[in-house]
Amino acid sequence: MQELERLLGRERCLSGPGQLVAYECDALTHFKSVPVAVALPQTTEEVQEVVRACVRLGVPFTPRGAGTGLSGGAIPAPGGIVIELSLMKSILVVDVENRLAVVQPGVVNAHLSTEVGEHGLAYAPDPSSQIVCTLGGNVAENSGGPHCLKHGATTNHILAMRCVMPDGEIMDLGSPVAGGSAGLDLRGVMLGSEGTLGIVTEITCRLVPMPERVETLLATFDTMAAACSSVSKIIAAGIIPSALEALDDRTIAAVEASVFRAGYPADATAVILVELDGHPAQVAAERRRIEAIFQDVGAIGIEAAKDADHAQALWKGRKGAFGAMGRLAPDLYVQDAVVPRSKLPEVLPRIGEICDELGLQLANVFHAGEGNLHPNISYDGRNAQEVERVVEAGRRIIDLCLSVGGALSGEHGIGLEKQGFMHLVFSADDLETMSRVRAAFNPGELLNPGKVLPTPGACAEVKPLHQLPGAPS
Amino acid sequence: MIAGRDTRTALRSLVGDEYVADDLATFSDVHPASAVVVAPATTEEVQGVMRIAVGAGAAVVPVGGDAAPRCGSDDSRPTILVSLSRLDAIVEHAVDDLVLTVQPGLRFADARDAVGEHGQVVPFSPPHAERATLGGIVACAAEGAVLSAYGSVRDQVLGMEVVHGDGRVSHSGGRVVKNVTGYDLCRLYTGSHGVLGIITELTLRLRPDERSACRLRWRFDRLEDAWEAARTLHHAQPYLFALHVVSSLGEPPNAAVVATLRGEEDLVEALGDACWALDLAAGERDVLAPDAVGEIDDSAPRTGTHLRLGVLPGAGDHLLQILRRRLPPGADVVLDARTGICDLRHEDPAWLDPVEEAALGVDLEPLHAQVDRPSDPGFHERRLALFPSTRPGGANIMRTLMTALDPHHVLNPGRYEVTR
Ligand SMILES: Cc1cc2nc3c(=O)[nH]c(=O)nc-3n(C[C@H](O)[C@H](O)[C@H](O)COP(=O)(O)OP(=O)(O)OC[C@H]3O[C@@H](n4cnc5c(N)ncnc54)[C@H](O)[C@@H]3O)c2cc1C
Numbered sequence: 001m002q003e004l005e006r007l008l009g010r011e012r013c014l015s016g017p018g019q020l021v022a023y024e025c026d027a028l029t030h031f032k033s034v035p036v037a038v039a040l041p042q043t044t045e046e047v048q049e050v051v052r053a054c055v056r057l058g059v060p061f062t063p064r065g066a067g068t069g070l071s072g073g074a075i076p077a078p079g080g081i082v083i084e085l086s087l088m089k090s091i092l093v094v095d096v097e098n099r100l101a102v103v104q105p106g107v108v109n110a111h112l113s114t115e116v117g118e119h120g121l122a123y124a125p126d127p128s129s130q131i132v133c134t135l136g137g138n139v140a141e142n143s144g145g146p147h148c149l150k151h152g153a154t155t156n157h158i159l160a161m162r163c164v165m166p167d168g169e170i171m172d173l174g175s176p177v178a179g180g181s182a183g184l185d186l187r188g189v190m191l192g193s194e195g196t197l198g199i200v201t202e203i204t205c206r207l208v209p210m211p212e213r214v215e216t217l218l219a220t221f222d223t224m225a226a227a228c229s230s231v232s233k234i235i236a237a238g239i240i241p242s243a244l245e246a247l248d249d250r251t252i253a254a255v256e257a258s259v260f261r262a263g264y265p266a267d268a269t270a271v272i273l274v275e276l277d278g279h280p281a282q283v284a285a286e287r288r289r290i291e292a293i294f295q296d297v298g299a300i301g302i303e304a305a306k307d308a309d310h311a312q313a314l315w316k317g318r319k320g321a322f323g324a325m326g327r328l329a330p331d332l333y334v335q336d337a338v339v340p341r342s343k344l345p346e347v348l349p350r351i352g353e354i355c356d357e358l359g360l361q362l363a364n365v366f367h368a369g370e371g372n373l374h375p376n377i378s379y380d381g382r383n384a385q386e387v388e389r390v391v392e393a394g395r396r397i398i399d400l401c402l403s404v405g406g407a408l409s410g411e412h413g414i415g416l417e418k419q420g421f422m423h424l425v426f427s428a429d430d431l432e433t434m435s436r437v438r439a440a441f442n443p444g445e446l447l448n449p450g451k452v453l454p455t456p457g458a459c460a461e462v463k464p465l466h467q468l469p470g471a472p473s
Numbered sequence: 474m475i476a477g478r479d480t481r482t483a484l485r486s487l488v489g490d491e492y493v494a495d496d497l498a499t500f501s502d503v504h505p506a507s508a509v510v511v512a513p514a515t516t517e518e519v520q521g522v523m524r525i526a527v528g529a530g531a532a533v534v535p536v537g538g539d540a541a542p543r544c545g546s547d548d549s550r551p552t553i554l555v556s557l558s559r560l561d562a563i564v565e566h567a568v569d570d571l572v573l574t575v576q577p578g579l580r581f582a583d584a585r586d587a588v589g590e591h592g593q594v595v596p597f598s599p600p601h602a603e604r605a606t607l608g609g610i611v612a613c614a615a616e617g618a619v620l621s622a623y624g625s626v627r628d629q630v631l632g633m634e635v636v637h638g639d640g641r642v643s644h645s646g647g648r649v650v651k652n653v654t655g656y657d658l659c660r661l662y663t664g665s666h667g668v669l670g671i672i673t674e675l676t677l678r679l680r681p682d683e684r685s686a687c688r689l690r691w692r693f694d695r696l697e698d699a700w701e702a703a704r705t706l707h708h709a710q711p712y713l714f715a716l717h718v719v720s721s722l723g724e725p726p727n728a729a730v731v732a733t734l735r736g737e738e739d740l741v742e743a744l745g746d747a748c749w750a751l752d753l754a755a756g757e758r759d760v761l762a763p764d765a766v767g768e769i770d771d772s773a774p775r776t777g778t779h780l781r782l783g784v785l786p787g788a789g790d791h792l793l794q795i796l797r798r799r800l801p802p803g804a805d806v807v808l809d810a811r812t813g814i815c816d817l818r819h820e821d822p823a824w825l826d827p828v829e830e831a832a833l834g835v836d837l838e839p840l841h842a843q844v845d846r847p848s849d850p851g852f853h854e855r856r857l858a859l860f861p862s863t864r865p866g867g868a869n870i871m872r873t874l875m876t877a878l879d880p881h882h883v884l885n886p887g888r889y890e891v892t893r
Contacts, residue, residue, distance in 0.1 A: 097787040142653050153651065155660070156628055171867055177783040178620060178812035184669075184871045185614075188627060188660025192653050209711045236569035238592060238681025279712040279744065285737035338649045342569040370651040371570075407652040414654060425654055426644065433643035434656045436877035440870055452655065 001037050003053045004081070008046060012087070014038040023082045026069040027129075029331070030381075031416050035062075035076035042087050044162060044170060044201040050083055051199065052168035054446060062448045063195045065106065065137030068129045070334055071415025073140065073194045077449045083199065085136050091115055092202070099207045100159060100176055105136025105200050112205075121207040124151040127411070128319045136200050142192030144411035146243040146318065147275070149369040151208065153411070155191040162202035163190065166447040176204050189437065194413050195448045197441040211242075211277035215287055216311035219294045220268040220301035224248055224352070224364070227270035228344035230297045231368040234274075235341045237293065239286050243275040244369030245318055251325065251365045251376075255317040258324035262317025265301060272368065273318055275311075321365040322376070329361065329378035333390050335397055339406040341371040347404060351375050354396045358389040372410035373401065398424070419454040477551060480529040484511045484553070487521045492559070508534075508552035514559040516634065516642055516673040523640040523671075526553050527881045533638075534885055535671045537609025538580060538601065550886065555671060557608055563587060564674060565648075571679040572631065572648055577608020577672045593679045596623035600773030608672045614664030618769050621811040622714045622735070627663045629678045635662055635670035638879025648676050661874070667885045669878045683714070683735035686763035689748055691730045691755035696720055696797065699728035700790045702753040703810035706732060707786075709751060712744060717769050718789070718808040722797055730755070730810075731766050768807055772816035778824045779816065780804075786813040 004013040014020060015037045024032045036059075041047045054061040060080030067074050076082050088104035091112065095101065096119045103112060109130040112123040126145035127133055133143070139161065144153040151157075160174035174187030190197050221227040227246055234244065247255070252264045252271065264271055274290060276283045287304075294302050305311035317324075326332055339347050348364065351373070355362035361378045375397055379386045398408065398421055408418055408425050422431060435453050438445075449455075484493045492512040513519045526533045531551040557578035564574040568591050575584060582603050584595050598617030599605040605615065611633075614626045623629070632646035635658075645658035662669055693699040699718050707716055715733035720726065732748055734741045745760070764770065773779045784792045789808055792815055796806065800817075801824060808815040876882070 095787075098785045142657070144651060148651075152624060152628065155657065156624055165870075171870075173867065177785055178616070178625070178809075178814055183867070184665050184874060185627065185660045185663065186867060186870060188657055188663075191660070192657050197656075212711075232569060235571065238571070240681070279736070279740050281739035281743040282712070282737050285739050338647075338651055340567060340570045340572070340649055342567065367651070371649055372651050405648050407647045407649050408654040410649075410651040411653055418654075422655065425647070429641045430643045430645065430655075433637070433641070433645075433658065433878065437656055437658060437661070437874065440873040440877050 003057065004037055004039050004050065007049045007053060008039060008041060012040040012042070014040070023064065023067070023076065023084075026064075026067045026072060026074045028070050028072045028334075028415070028417055031072040031075050033075050033078055035080060035082045038082045038084055040084050040087050044164060047083065047085075047164045047199055047201050048168050048170055051164050051166070051447075054081065055166075055168055055444070058446070060446050060449050063136070063140070063199045065134030065140070066108070066129075066132045068133045069137060069141060069415065070336065070412040071194075071409070071417040073413055073415040073448070073451055074137075075416060080449075085199075085201075086134065088136075088201065094119065094207075096121065098176070099209070100204060101207055102202060102204045103135055105134060105139070105203060107135050109133050109135055109138055116207055117210070119207075120210050122210055123157065123205060124148070124208050125154045125157055128322065130319075135203055135205070139191060139200050139203060140193065140195045141411065141413045144367065144370070144372065146245050146315075146367060149244055149367065150240050150242040150277070155188065157206045158187070158191060158203060159206060160187060160204040161190065161200050163198035163200050165198045166442040166444060170201075171198070174204070189441075192413070193441075194415060194452050196438060196451050198447070213280040213283045214242075214275060214277045214308075214311065215283050216305035216314055217274045217276075217287070217290065218264070218301075218303045218305075218314055219272045219274070219299040220265045220303075221270045221272070221298070222268070222300055224270040224348050225345045226297050226299070227272050228348050228368065230272055230294055230299065232342050232344055233293045233297065234290055235369065237289060239289055241274050241286065241290070241369065242277040243273065244367075245273040246364065246366050246368040247271050247273070247318065247321060248364040250361070250363035251321050252317075254324040254328055254363060255321055258320065258327060260317050260320025260324050262313050262315075264314075264317055268300075273314060318365070325363055325365075325376055325378060328363075329380055331379050331381040333377040333379065333394065334412070335373070335375045335377070335394055336409050336412040337373050337398055337401040337406055338410040339371045339373065339401050339404050341369070343404045343406075344368060344371060347373070347400060350400055351397055354393055354400070358393050360386075360389055360393055362393075367410070370410065371406070373397075414452045416451060419452065422454050477529065480525060480531060480551065480553065481509055483525045483529075484509065484522065487511075487525065488513050488518050508554050510536075510554045510556055512556040512559045516636060519555065519560075519636045519671055519673055520640045520642055522553060522555055523636055523638060523883065526883045527639065531883065532886050533671070533883045535608075535612070535667045537578060537606030537612070538604035557606060557671075560608075560673060561606075566591070567648070568593070570650070571681070572650065572676060573679050574632070574648060574674065574676045575607055576674060577611075578606050579608075581605045581607055581610060588679055589682065592682045594682050595677065596629050596680045597626060598770050600771060600779070602771045607675055607677070611663050611675060612665065612667050612672060616814060617772060618715050618717070618733070618809065620814065621716075621809065623680060627660050630659045630663050630675065631678055632674075632676035633659050633662055633672055634674035635672055637670040638881055638884045642673070643670075646676065650678055668875055670884065683737075685738040685741040686714070686733070686735040687741060687745065688761040688763055688765055689732045689734065689745060689758065690761055690766065691753055691758045693728045693730070693755055694726065696722075696726055696728045696793050697790065698754060699730050700793055700810075702755060703730045703789070705751060705753060706730065706748065707810055710744060710748060712736070712740065713748075713811075715769070716810045717766075718793070718806070718810055719766060719769065720793075720806045720808075722800060722804050722806055723802050726797075729766075731761075731769060733763065733769075735763070768805060768816075768818070772807055772818070777818060777820040779818050782815045782817070784813045784815070786811055789813055789815075
């Protein structure tokens with residue numbers, strides 16, 4: 001603590017118990033661990049100094065952006081400190097000619113698009129948490145968002161970055177030039193590494209021109225299976241909308257009863273929200289084909305946003321869905337898994353059955369076009385039996401998704417939450433390879449230890465670990 | 474140096490006599506090489522080859538379609554060339570998911586034809602498109618004309634199986650289009666030129682084939698005017714599929730701008746009209762078939778020299794000026810105006826000497842550059858002079874990674890300047 005105060009001054013070091021408790025978890029509130037201190041550096045060099053001090057003193061350190069992560073990635077190791085990057089929030093360069101920006105990691109996702117909007121440009125990846133989450137956190141999680149279907153997730157938009165490595169060295173990875181930099185793609189491995197390979201202190205990202213035309217459609221269905229089948233058919237027909245999202249009746253009810261009210265039809269069992277962007281001629285042709293598919297699978301209503309305000313309202317409901325569901329019960333478990341798009345009609349009803357069998361309240365809102373599911377279960381964490389059933393449901397949902405060729409996480413990451421499931425996807429040799437890669441970057445494991453790869457015992461003091469899906473028992 | 478008798482015997486008993494040879498031509502239509510060649514048919518056999526190599530202290534050089542030069546080989550060690558020609562199956566084409574799983578030796582052209590039947594495309598446009606294999610394209614991250622429309626080679630790889638230098642096999646990614654489970658090692662392996670392992674299976678994202686396509690060409694007397702026109706088009710028409718400046722740096726200078734249009738029929742028509750309406754101060758202009766100006770789609774020559782440079786797209790004019798000033802005349806240039814990737818081809822294998830390469834490097838700080846001479850099998854790709862200095866720490870991590878995944882240093886030794 002003294003060392004941190006010497007480096008950053010008193011105001012940018014937090015150590016009071018009241019201050020520290022805010023850092024005990026991220027948006028996955030099951031896991032809790034209070035840091036011994038929080039450092040708030042403002043420059044790459046300050047991050048470097050803090051990291052060097054940690055290395056000298058053998059103290060574990062965990063980077064943190066806005067703390068909206070949903071897999072426990074920003075939770076400090078026992079006895080460790082948090083390095084919060086939210087004060088590093090400058091946009092350093094906007095290069096309109098080459099359509100790129102250089103930013104600090106604490107820049108809030110939505111802020112970047114707002115700032116470059118005057119040049120007719122935008123930063124494409126748009127996680128639903130975009131008005132709060134930071135680009136550093138996005139890079140660390142390789143975050144997705146509704147519009148990543150057509151435009152790609154974070155990794156597709158990050159050209160280069162400056163990092164403070166676990167030993168305190170400053171390193172530049174990647175290159176703003178297409179075709180890449182020399183040698184191995186260390187940038188690519190750093191993306192999505194959940195803060196375990198280096199601390200990102202500067203980010204060079206791609207900007208995209210604002211589309212000439214945007215059209216937003218809402219299709220209503222009386223079964224989730226029909227809604228999913230429309231999604232599978234759109235993909236199979238070779239149409240790639242910019243967004244293709246699904247919401248079920250429980251989510252719709254929650255949204256409509258909240259401040260995120262979007263005017264979704266009250267009688268719908270499921271809605272599909274589609275956005276098309278691009279050249280007006282392409283958009284018009286794709287819209288015709290998509291409407292035909294909706295009719296074909298028996299949509300009970302198809303509505304097009306009348307204007308930009310209407311479209312914004314429809315999106316407000318989608319992006320506010322998690323927040324709206326938070327009101328349904330004291331706790332919300334947000335699952336994140338992926339299935340092949342063609343399997344959606346088969347998988348969604350089965351997830352419903354799992355939750356019915358266990359007597360749990362399920363609501364679905366998900367990135368349907370990518371097969372990225374978010375079954376959300378509302379529960380009361382004070383009811384131990386109910387928690388157990390939530391854990392069981394999570395486990396069964398994952399088994400189901402993996403059994404049809406899916407993946408453990410589409411965008412929220414592994415963090416602390418899903419380490420225990422990694423062996424379901426990867427062999428011992430697969431995990432050994434990943435741990436060798438981690439060791440090449442982070443040999444001492446002082447940087448964000450105990451995340452991503454199963455390391456039984458590493459987080460033994462983090463409680464209540466035993467309550468979680470996949471936790472080592 | 475040629476691998477010894479014991480190595481051969483071990484390889485023969487592993488894969489069968491007929492799949493071990495002294496001549497690469499046995500398994501591929503490309504030039505022979507003086508090393509023992511083995512053609513394994515399964516991942517397990519590739520693992521076996523690796524273990525034999527470790528035991529014999531031999532180097533292992535994987536070969537796909539032999540479209541990329543086997544640069545940097547270390548001749549002081551016995552070498553086992555691993556031909557992937559028998560690992561050439563389509564494992565699964567999930568048509569409705571637009572996902573393709575293949576073995577590495579499958580030729581791009583064969584994959585293209587197979588998925589083409591379903592109205593889909595493999596989103597690559599590699600040099601030597603007819604003989605390049607998917608494993609080779611991914612191992613070299615061989616970018617091409619579709620980069621600005623579809624994204625990079627790395628962006629298309631969803632999953633991989635790799636046999637490492639110690640014979641261990643490992644997997645990363647999966648078969649779905651969105652996945653953040655564990656570290657993204659697919660990106661690390663893509664473009665690693667086989668120094669971390671031999672790819673034995675690959676899952677790729679496919680794209681729907683566009684319904685309509687054509688090329689528009691404007692001709693110019695001056696390269697500068699062509700560049701100006703390309704930038705005007707780039708800013709006015711964000712929905713072009715691709716945009717290139719094509720020229721031969723000779724006298725009299727000639728240059729053309731070629732815009733590729735792909736998409737729904739209405740789009741292609743509307744874009745064509747909008748492009749024609751722009752005043753680009755060009756000479757002649759014409760509408761071409763989508764595969765006309767073939768050098769755009771396949772940048773590599775069959776013979777001669779191929780140099781690839783990359784700059785920020787806005788620096789394209791600067792690049793062209795330097796090329797004209799510095800380079801001996803006569804090279805054909807294809808500059809992707811949206812990505813800044815520039816391919817130069819010349820019939821003469823000796824066209825570019827190291828001095829000029831170095832001079833280019835200083836002026837441009839090109840972040841990507843490689844030279845290849847297909848007509849000259851003895852020539853090894855020269856990266857040193859042109860590559861930017863990787864920060865020492867980056868080189869350290871690369872070296873550590875190479876040792877971690879290839880502890881006995883058998884894989885493609887000498888391939889990277891980052892020597893171990
Ligand atoms: C309501 C809600 C909606 C969400 N919607 C989406 C969505 O649509 N798509 C999606 O992908 N995610 C979504 N998320 C999850 C979350 O917002 C993202 O993972 C986001 O990228 C986290 O950013 P953050 O700044 O909050 O990072 P944090 O939570 O602070 O940190 C996340 C991880 O990144 C690491 N980290 C942070 N900064 C750095 C840095 N500079 N260098 C290295 N490592 C760093 C941390 O150690 C941690 O492991 C949602 C979350 C909520 C609460």
